[in-house]
Amino acid sequence: MGKKKDAKERILNAGLKEFSSWGFSGTRMDKIASRAEINKAMLFYYFSSKENLYQEVLRHAVRKILPKIRNIILLERNPKGFLEKLPEIYINFFSENQDFIKMIAFDLIQRTDMIKTTFKETIGTEFHQGPQMVLKKIKKWYDKGAISESDPLHFMINIISLCLFAFIARPIIETIFNQKIGDQQFIQKRIKSVINLLKQGMLK
């Protein structure tokens, strides 16, 4: 019984690695199979098609990640705490789950509809009306005069942009500014810089 679950899990992990490295069309079923140490035909036995495997991998990853994010977003009641805690959690999380980020990034660029659906599904079951509630909460903060950004959407976009973008663009940043970005060091600095900017820039 253990072996079976193993196989599916191994395939999903292998799929994540491959899809995140090569994108959908760049990924080869052979490579997933050999990475998962499984016969190629078994991929189809378990997941019936590349398309479907892709979606399952995405779903699997999204499902693993969303819960970790929603709590902070939903529970934190005051903006200062929000802006102090979110970046740390996000940045650490992203830096530890770069495969996942890459896969989503690929998907965002290319297959708009699929990730929309996947998120909707997962949000639907996991999140309920989370996002709307977050926006409402932020709106209230603004109405109370606690923050300076009037549009809750841009409030969130600002946060996410600052936390996430560096991980996608790192190679180009390294090239342009000719600076090797050391892992841990960079991440700690990034967290501090983002928190400072957000607090000074959006709190009143």
Add this chain to the structure above:
Amino acid sequence: MGKKKDAKERILNAGLKEFSSWGFSGTRMDKIASRAEINKAMLFYYFSSKENLYQEVLRHAVRKILPKIRNIILLERNPKGFLEKLPEIYINFFSENQDFIKMIAFDLIQRTDMIKTTFKETIGTEFHQGPQMVLKKIKKWYDKGAISESDPLHFMINIISLCLFAFIARPIIETIFNQKIGDQQFIQKRIKSVINLLKQGMLK
């Protein structure tokens, strides 16, 4: 008006459109050919391989874009002006050149080395020591007490993240927050939000 000489240019444009939509392996040479209204064999006549065409498209795009960006970065002497002008120029530029952004994004995720090379080449000839000079300038601003971010690199990353990320992540933002992002409207708001955040958050 040289229909003939056009061919190369037409191929490069078609290539940009296709590669930016489908990534490297997802792109079909047939589609590039028909988009460029040209016989498929001509692609190979001019560019000898898909790989090479891809690189040329990237190079072509980078070469077209870098010059437009460098002036503002290099010329502006005071941080307030810098933070007021850059976001507008960047965001407008990105929103008008989404193909290019997508293509670079694809490449960033997947083929780190190639884009590094391409940028180095182009920066080498176009930019000279621009990036280093920018970092020095920012450092000086900090030393004079004009800005609050001590690390020039993160100063720049903050700016670029806020300007660029929204264009990549738009579909997911639309989904999560269930809001259709109207083009012009969104862009104008984005510019304002970013400028506010940056000025309030990083100027002293």
Add this chain to the structure above:
Amino acid sequence: MGKKKDAKERILNAGLKEFSSWGFSGTRMDKIASRAEINKAMLFYYFSSKENLYQEVLRHAVRKILPKIRNIILLERNPKGFLEKLPEIYINFFSENQDFIKMIAFDLIQRTDMIKTTFKETIGTEFHQGPQMVLKKIKKWYDKGAISESDPLHFMINIISLCLFAFIARPIIETIFNQKIGDQQFIQKRIKSVINLLKQGMLK
């Protein structure tokens, strides 16, 4: 009776037929496939490329043939027997393996290095120091005054030329001298003529 295991063998045979008829570039993978009664993709499944298939066919043929030749060459101890037996064996062998001859001939003319390598490999494992020993043996015959040709290399070249060349040049001979060469009849005469010439011409 293993239809499956046959596949590789069938491909090698079909490859020999086609390559020997059309040369490397003249040969079509489709034709090999259909001659082997196999899906075209299987060629690549088993042999990965045309180039590689070609080499395997060559290797396969060389490996099949060398052993049959070496025994006579190595075992025969006196020159009279040598010159009487060799031509018969060679000529019969060549006439029954014309595909192989043609393929090697093609290769000789065109791709010198490859066949060198293939022979070296096969000789290395099958033949050990056979050729050198043969030359030494012939040298001894000359030293004892048993043969008139002082150079062992030309001794061997003479034999091989007389046995092999007619099979390559048959069409041109037929044309020039306007004589249809009947198979069995021609071969028997050829054997006799060669043996006579060699014995009378090189034995003392």
Add this chain to the structure above:
Amino acid sequence: MGKKKDAKERILNAGLKEFSSWGFSGTRMDKIASRAEINKAMLFYYFSSKENLYQEVLRHAVRKILPKIRNIILLERNPKGFLEKLPEIYINFFSENQDFIKMIAFDLIQRTDMIKTTFKETIGTEFHQGPQMVLKKIKKWYDKGAISESDPLHFMINIISLCLFAFIARPIIETIFNQKIGDQQFIQKRIKSVINLLKQGMLK
């Protein structure tokens, strides 16, 4: 006027080099063009197709060669002179015209009918009934008891085999016997060996 003839001649020479190196299907029109320092379209202007160019090259070469050969064959009246002179002339000639030999060899293996035709044509106009007369002459020698080979055809095949084969098979001989064949040295030895063998082996 000079330039024009130049072009055709240059193409024919380039064609000989290429066809003799790569065979018919292995030869690329592009390479012939660039070797002849001429635009590719001009090949077709002058020779209308690859097939036709090939035949012209063959014809051109055959026409250049046959006359040089026929005189000795036809004029020499006694077998001793015949067997002494022919090998030297043949071997020298072959060693100086290896391209031609290779091209014919390719053709022999592959496109039997074409070279038959080409030879017939050229023999028809240049040679008249030469070959038949040679065979008759040899027959007479045998009837007079001057030679030991009763079949004139094999008499000729023996000569040609010994003179020509070494030039085709040189690479394989070098490999098998692990001996580098020095050009001039080898040729002189070859001539001597062949003459000795033929005289001792076929003269009475």
Add this chain to the structure above:
DNA sequence: GATGAATGAGAGTTCATTCAT
């Protein structure tokens, strides 16, 4: 569940040949 062999549709690439000028 598991495997190696098989398949068909299509991808990138090549090449002789032709066109426009």
Add this chain to the structure above:
DNA sequence: TATGAATGAACTCTCATTCAT
């Protein structure tokens, strides 16, 4: 004559998918 661009058919090779065992 001469050239660079253009074309279409064919070729090698790939890959998701299925079959037989």
